[in-house]
Amino acid sequence: MSKINVLLAEDELALGMIIQESLESRDFKVRLCADGQKAWESYQGQKPDVLVLDVMMPKKDGFSLAAEIRKIDPHTPIIFLTSKSQTEDVVKGFGLGANDYVRKPFSMEELIVRIKAHLDKIRVRQSQSDWITLGKYEFHPTRQLLKLGEIETPLTARESQLLQMLLENANDITDRTLILNQIWGSDDFFNARSMDVFITKIRKKLQDDPAIKILNVRGYGFKLVC
Missing domain, CATH: 3.40.50.2300 (Response regulator)
Incomplete structure (x- = not known):
């Protein structure tokens, strides 16, 4: 090695x-x-x-x-x-x-x-070509899918990127500005509003497992608890 x-x-x-x-x-x-x-x-x-x-x-x-x-x-x-x-x-x-x-x-x-x-x-992140367990769900970053049992839910490219970034820092804070710069390209006001919308969409797609939460840590960012 x-x-x-x-x-x-x-x-x-x-x-x-x-x-x-x-x-x-x-x-x-x-x-x-x-x-x-x-x-x-x-x-x-x-x-x-x-x-x-x-x-x-x-x-x-x-x-x-x-x-x-x-x-x-x-x-x-x-x-x-x-x-x-x-x-x-x-x-x-x-x-x-x-x-x-x-x-x-x-x-x-x-x-x-x-x-x-x-x-x-x-x-x-480099080896994620298979399904990743996320509570009751399974997540496939490259295929942009969430699966609960036999039900598959498609994700947009940005939803998949955002969920993957949160998952890499699971149970820890993912910095808000870092998310914006890496996924949206800048941390301006309009991108920040867009990110908040995407967070809401992801929460809804994960709502069938109440043990999974995406917390808003005021002044810092978001925390995926799973």
């Missing part, structure tokens, strides 16, 4: 080297960059499996770097590793397309678990 390729951007050199050595001792391959500009150049030279980004960095901060990457790459997991823990910072990070936000100080085991969890979601 090939090593997981991590691009680590951390301007505190001592901390960066500790993280690098800890990850490499667990069979990761790590490219350490001391500022956001070098990380951007490294990303362009060789796309990593996952990005771990400090927020406060010289030349290009982590938020700016993530925004540039998300313009061309909606899928590679981005994990912010930072001491900026105010709610507005977390919301901004997820709004820019981050998949996770790890606050300093942190344990290496926690970081590793989070990296592997996000890569597992990618593998699931």
Whole structure:
């Protein structure tokens, strides 16, 4: 099995080297960059499996770097590793397309678990050519179908994309802005209204299993509980 390729951007050199050595001792391959500009150049030279980004960095901060990457790459997991823990910072990070936000100080085991969890979601998405169990339902992303017993319900392409994204983060929050940017292409007001309509449609198509809920987490996004 090939090593997981991590691009680590951390301007505190001592901390960066500790993280690098800890990850490499667990069979990761790590490219350490001391500022956001070098990380951007490294990303362009060789796309990593996952990005771990400090927020406060010289030349290009982590938020700016993530925004540039998300313009061309909606899928590679981005994990912010930072001491900026105010709610507005977390919301901004997820709004820019981050998949996770790890606050300093942190344990290496926690970081590793989070990296592997996000890569597992990618593998699931790439291998989804069969039916996926969703409560009493079965969901086929590529055929855009929901099945309850012998009854099949067709989904539109956008409904299928939205349900798949919620399912990848089942029992966790899927960021509202991330959904809009990845599926609708922008997070403007009209797309946001459209997304709310699609959420309502999906809820109706899942209503025969009361254990499945799509919750609106105000100010953050949606949570598929199943």
